[in-house]
Amino acid sequence: MPTTLESEEHKVLRAAVAALGKRHGRTYDREALWSEAAKLGYLGVNLPEAYGGGGGGIAELSIVLEELGAAGCPLLMMVVSPAICGTVIARFGTDAQKQHWLPGLADGTRTMAFGITEPDAGSNSHRITTTARRDPDTGDWLLTGRKVFISGVDIADATLIVGRTADARTGHLKPCLFIVPRDAEGFTRRQIDMELNAAEKQFELTLDDIRLPADALVGDEDAGLLQLFAGLNPERIMTAAFAIGMGRHALARAVEYARDRTVWKAPIGAHQAIAHPLAQAHIDLELARLMMQKAAHLYDAGDDVGAGEAANMAKYAAGEACVKAVDQAVHTLGGNGLTREFGLASLITAARVSRIAPVSREMILNYVSHQTLGLPKSY
Incomplete structure (x- = not known):
């Protein structure tokens, strides 16, 4: 611990x-x-x-x-x-x-699932095309669009969908959140065939003029990004926790093996070529946790702006630390690292998720370079 x-x-x-x-x-x-x-x-x-x-x-x-x-x-x-x-x-x-x-x-x-990513709008939430419009006669919402890589829709009672509505004053589209029940008419899902070994399945969703009551909208229609990032910052912090936990699990397995595995006179963990990379992995995971704790503290204290920066940094650091810890753990075990008995091989793919989702490390570097360092954008 x-x-x-x-x-x-x-x-x-x-x-x-x-x-x-x-x-x-x-x-x-x-x-x-x-x-x-x-x-x-x-x-x-x-x-x-x-x-x-x-x-x-x-x-x-x-x-x-x-x-x-x-x-x-x-x-x-x-x-x-x-x-x-x-x-x-x-x-x-x-x-x-x-x-x-x-x-x-x-x-x-x-349980609830969360749907933001679209086939043509991955990291660019401004390109979300799932739109909601009011039925002028009933006041209901009509929601149309597509989502992809949405986790656990089959076991969720509803999905919190990020859509866009038109601003009555400017005509510009702004993000809004809607609760869509699993059995809503026009709400269909297709399981994506993933090589990732995980208990939760991934789905592509189609929303075909789903009719929702007025109270399906969560929060203020005009709040826009404030409400969206109220969910995305915890997502980044929790993804960091997920990655740190995975990295710790892999590292613990490797350390246990390195203590006992003896090829020459001493266990392999006595050799610096084995010991130092494992020590570095531990250091990286501990540093990532500190940033995660900072992000969680800022978020819980109500500092959404400060939490946004720290949550992105925490997710980046944890993803990098996780991938390196898993890779080093597998390498430490050699051929045993690829056996089902030790359970590390499946983490090779799973660890990559922490680099990719819910936002790629490149987009986090963009965020830090623009928002923190004040450098200009290239897009």
Whole structure:
């Protein structure tokens, strides 16, 4: 378990979740783990107490995901359901939306997916073409568009869809968030055939003039990017937690192997060619955690601008540290690193996700160069 500057409450939470993860291990059953984590209050630790949550924040939720990942049993839908959707509804939803969704998201009986990425609008959210228009006769919303690489739609009760509506004053399109039930007419999904080995499946969605009631809109129609980034910043922080946990899991397996594996007189971990890269991987993961903790602190304190910068940096650092830790772990085990027995080979692909999603490392470098350093844009 890592050395941290955390409060005693955070240390207790980390130890308890680590114990839960150890009980389930890397051969875990997703539904069983989800159910037990929910009963223990871990899934809704960031949601308001008034709606059955723990009253904490993204800092606490990131601890839960990191420790489960370190035990080899991460729950990807934690990034989506309580972190993104739960946070957005808690901050901007109506009283009715909060009453309807938050208790279920907190106790794990309900889940939500999140749909933003489109076939022709990956990192460029300004090119989102999913649009919503009002029915002048009923006041309903009509939602049309496509989404791609949306996680867990088949197990989610609804999907929080990022669409765009026309500004009545300027005519420009602005982002808005809509809750789309899984069984909504005109809402279809197609599973994407992925080589990624994960419990949660990926889907392409088609929204064909889905009719939604007026109260399907989350938050203010004119809030735009404020509400969107209220969900995207926790997503980046939680992705960092996911990556750090995965990296820690791979590193622990490699260290255990390096301590015991003996080819000559001493275990291979005594050789600096093996030991130093593992030490470097540990350092990189610890540094990434510090940035993740900073991002979570800023977000929970209500500093959305500061959290945006830190969340991007944390996601970048964690993704890089994860990929390097997994690669070094596999290399340490040699041929054993590619066997099913040790469970590291599947992480080679999974680790790349933390570099790619939900935003690529190149776009994060763009963000830092433009927003932090004040350099001009090339696009």
